[in-house]
Amino acid sequence: MRILLACDKFKGSMGAVEACEAIRSGLPVEWQASICPIADGGEGFVDAMLAGSGGERVIAHCLDPLGRPVEASYGIYRSQQGETVAVLEMSAASGIWRVPAEERDPRHSSTYGTGELMRHAIEISEATRLLVGIGGSATNDGGAGMAAALGVRFLDDQGRDLLPIPEDLVRLAKVDESGKIPLPEIIVACDVDNPLVGPRGASAIFGPQKGATPEDVAFLDATLANLARLSDGGTEAGTPGAGAAGGLGFGLLRFAGAKLEPGFNLVAEALGMEARIAEADLVITGEGSLDAQTLGGKGPAGVAAMAKAAGIPVIAVAGRVEDAARPLFDAALSLEEFGLPVAESIERAPELVSRLISNHEGLLRSLLAR
Secondary structure, eight states, X not given: OEEEEXXXXXXXXXXXXHHHXXXXXXXXXXXXXXXXXXXXXXXXXXXXXXXXXXXXXXEEEEEOTTSOEEEEEEEEEEOTTSOEEEEEETHHHHBGXXXXXXXXXXXXXXXXXXXXXXXXXXXXXXXXXXXXEOOSBSOOSTTHHHHHHTTOEEEOTTSOBOOSSHHHHTTXXXXXXXXXXXXXXXXXXXXXXXXXXXXXXXXXXXXXXXXXXHHHHHHHHHHHHHHHHHTTOHHHHTSTTTTHHHHHHHHHHHHHOOEEEOHHHHHHHHTTHHXXXXXXXXXXXXXXXXXXXXXXXXXXXXHHHHHXXXXXXXXXXXXXXXXXXXXXXXXXXXXXXXXXXXXXXXXXXXXXXXXXXXXXXXXXHHHHTO
């Protein structure tokens, strides 16, 4: 029996790879199970890509959002077409987890470290394609820091270099791209549709969670609008997803010529998900919670759609399952059947998922016999 395990993370308890392994440990030992962890563009993006591709992590020195030196990593793998592909999460260098709550200051934060990781991947690892997951940022610089690390200069009205932080960029008068390094194809995993500025923009929607006051939000929004205007980036600023990660979506579009794609679609394509599903006798997917949001087509819903299109039975496993999500799958198993407090289920998730699969071996065999 060939089983494909394609899980997303169980937030707060297991990463995508760990979830797949927990399911594998509950299957009959004679069944052949392969793992293909899935993710969107956020946490777990690099892990999922490397687990499915057999790549490795590369460590690089860079700056954190406040300009302090840190080490961060990205992934490198060789595609089936022979490309050297780098996989990055912007949060590795520029994530909010890097900055304690009391130090968060989007006026003085920058994505420069993300640009440094991109440059390292291009110049040191010789990547010919970059896949960049954006989410969980501490920044609101419109991607100016990232662009600066790639050679773009931001100048005031006297031709002097500005730091690529909003506090300085408010004085922006000119953008000089003459020193920008050559860039390979860059594809961005992005699962929000916010524009750069305005009431649904980066500053208004995401700024407060990064420490921005109402006064900061107005300042940051005006600064990003000025950045878009002076860089002739009006079209990019209005593109759905431009406001992701404090406007890094805009910066990647405008200064790196990137394309934005839904995170799950990008992961599925890169890992050859459709072909792997077609080779399986049964697909098992899952994540922490299967609910109304799952219906949007991300993660397990995307896996289920591919499996059903290929005529392959698909089961979902989750910490909790709402009725709205059940029709997506041939069956949906929930840790709720153990009757434990939520906190205990989260803490014991690997063990409980394994037991859940083992307890329902009969169901799995009935689907395989169809």
